[in-house]
Amino acid sequence: MDVVLAPLRFLRHLEVGTYCIRDASFEEANASHTSWDHVGIITSQLPSDTLLNELIQSGTSNGLVDFPSEMYPRVLSYAQSFERYIPFKLAMDLPRHEVDISPAPPKQCYRPYVRRTLQSPFRDTSLTFFENSHPVEAALNSAKEACEVEDVDRFKFCRARILEYLEPQYQRIMTASSNLVDFIKRNKRPGDLFDAESIKCSCNRVSWRSSSAATCDWDLHIMAEASVLLDQYAKSFRRDMPLRIQIEIRKQKKQIDGLYFQRDREGALIDLNRDIELCSCDEFVSLFKCAFEHMEKQRQEIREARKGLFTFDCANDRQTDIDLESLRCDDFVDFSVNEPLYCPLALPSLIEW
Numbered sequence: 001m002d003v004v005l006a007p008l009r010f011l012r013h014l015e016v017g018t019y020c021i022r023d024a025s026f027e028e029a030n031a032s033h034t035s036w037d038h039v040g041i042i043t044s045q046l047p048s049d050t051l052l053n054e055l056i057q058s059g060t061s062n063g064l065v066d067f068p069s070e071m072y073p074r075v076l077s078y079a080q081s082f083e084r085y086i087p088f089k090l091a092m093d094l095p096r097h098e099v100d101i102s103p104a105p106p107k108q109c110y111r112p113y114v115r116r117t118l119q120s121p122f123r124d125t126s127l128t129f130f131e132n133s134h135p136v137e138a139a140l141n142s143a144k145e146a147c148e149v150e151d152v153d154r155f156k157f158c159r160a161r162i163l164e165y166l167e168p169q170y171q172r173i174m175t176a177s178s179n180l181v182d183f184i185k186r187n188k189r190p191g192d193l194f195d196a197e198s199i200k201c202s203c204n205r206v207s208w209r210s211s212s213a214a215t216c217d218w219d220l221h222i223m224a225e226a227s228v229l230l231d232q233y234a235k236s237f238r239r240d241m242p243l244r245i246q247i248e249i250r251k252q253k254k255q256i257d258g259l260y261f262q263r264d265r266e267g268a269l270i271d272l273n274r275d276i277e278l279c280s281c282d283e284f285v286s287l288f289k290c291a292f293e294h295m296e297k298q299r300q301e302i303r304e305a306r307k308g309l310f311t312f313d314c315a316n317d318r319q320t321d322i323d324l325e326s327l328r329c330d331d332f333v334d335f336s337v338n339e340p341l342y343c344p345l346a347l348p349s350l351i352e353w
Contacts, residue, residue: 009152021046074309081301121256134245143155193222193223271283307324
């Protein structure tokens with residue numbers, strides 16, 4: 001009966017005295033398709049007086065109401081922003097008994113590889129869904145089920161589990177981004193690596209084998225540092241996962257890596273690191289910018305989804321202490337202009353009176 005009466009919790013602004021909850025009369029019950037002729041007394045199914053008074057008071061009050069059906073799309077978008085592969089991203093919203101959205105079958109290959117249908121390693125569609133699925137996918141499924149019955153408390157509990165699980169990775173992404181942006185700004189001045197007016201590497205002018213290539217060695221050191229910071233930024237986007245999920249991914253690692261390979265990110269990182277090893281830095285900056293901006297777009301997606309997490313939380317009962325960081329600067333780095341040079345102002349000359 002508590003579940004049957006749960007929707008009454010969303011009523012508001014009812015006139016006092018016109019809203020009550022009572023048992024059905026014998027005549028009302030007898031009007032159903034079931035014959036009650038042999039029943040002399042109908043047993044009351046009303047809940048406790050405490051719950052009845054709570055429902056009546058909420059229905060006649062002016063308090064705010066939280067609707068899980070409005071809050072669920074927000075937390076879904078936030079969780080999906082951490083996943084890069086589109087089919088796995090869409091599968092987050094599927095009920096646990098539905099099969100994942102699988103990619104197109106691979107082309108015929110003559111090598112003796114076993115062909116098998118690839119499903120999301122983050123979801124287990126068997127009866128052990130909640131035990132073997134990724135914690136985020138499992139909590140999202142529970143949150144969606146709570147939305148179907150508008151169970152606010154259960155939804156907020158599941159949402160808090162999702163946000164707290166994703167929080168460490170979110171902080172790693174923001175830290176890696178800040179470190180890389182600071183490095184770019186320090187080297188986005190005239191004559192530096194990311195000089196917007198003249199981007200040239202000394203490898204073009206001095207042979208790297210020559211003993212006089214000291215300037216080139218300095219450039220290579222800066223470029224190697226840029227590459228290391230960029231790799232750290234890329235690794236921060238790898239989803240946290242329990243050991244059982246790591247095992248499932250390792251069993252099909254080659255295929256999974258192929259699904260996540262993107263020319264603007266993984267391809268650019270491979271070419272960038274190869275150019276450093278070969279001391280051929282003609283395309284270093286363009287490759288760096290390509291990979292960096294691709295990662296920044298995902299970071300921006302995460303930030304935009306995070307800002308709207310609690311948009312429909314009218315009662316302000318979030319059940320989590322995460323900070324939305326609404327004041328964080330989310331502007332993209334502008335490589336077309338150099339950073340300003342700050343010089344100490346000349347002191348005014350002393351005047352003797």
